[in-house]
């Protein structure tokens with residue numbers, strides 16, 4: 144029997160070509176998002192689907208697509224996929240960890256530095272023709288080296304950011320995570336576990352790398368922002384929804400924190416108007432993993448997972464362990 148897969152995202156032609164060596168492939172050839180009814184229609188008779196972090200794979204879709212056996216994502220975060228619903232229906236889910244860790248950590252660090260040193264704000268000022276003279280306090284920001292780096296969510300990417308801060312910039316590192324790292328993991332990072340309130344109170348630069356789930360929804364809201372130092376910065380490379388964007392926009396407008404660097408937003412690609420209006424914020428369109436080499440690796444890993452699962456082999460990077468797979 145022919146195995147059929149749907150590539151729901153416009154993606155590298157070589158990834159589609161690799162899949163086509165194994166399957167009959169229908170691919171999204173245009174940079175457009177398919178609606179869920181469109182996705183369901185195209186998934187009829189398909190055993191596998193290639194997605195990114197955006198296509199919602201929920202119980203309604205799964206019930207309407209009974210042939211589906213594998214959902215393989217090129218993203219590491221899988222909050223767009225109802226994993227228990229997949230598991231209950233014997234559908235294997237895979238994600239793309241590891242291949243993007245260092246690239247995403249680079250970006251998180253860059254966004255934090257751009258925020259602390261007011262790079263976007265000063266660039267806009269220069270482009271607008273406002274630069275007339277040197278001044279001692281012109282865009283004076285906050286030091287990064289030696290400042291206390293706070294990390295909320297200390298998985299692979301959090302640890303890669305901690306390494307950069309501790310080893311490259313001499314930053315004391317504090318972190319909060321549901322579970323504390325083993326002492327032998329903490330030691331080379333010089334990282335110290337603190338409770339969430341202490342993380343908020345002590346960090347000079349706080350960076351969010353926690354996965355999105357109902358438990359992390361609005362983990363940073365008005366009450367949490369109120370605990371932060373007025374000189375502190377907040378960087379979010381996790382997911383929109385971890386931060387209450389309306390509360391953050393208000394805190395930025397009132398200068399209750401010094402600035403924010405945001406790569407992810409609630410309801411993206413829409414961005415809260417208060418964030419668009421703020422000057423003390425650096426805004427980027429969800430590009431933390433976006434280097435050409437890394438995006439290729441992420442997409443290829445999703446393809447290799449489809450090939451493994453639908454070929455009856457073990458998935459390379461499984462998210463769940465359904466009883467019926469392969």
Ligand code: 8YV
Nearest residue numbers: 195196197217218219220432
């Ligand atoms: C992706 C990400 O670019 O991997 C993730 O979880 O957030 C990004 O690396 C995005 O999810 C792709 O849709």
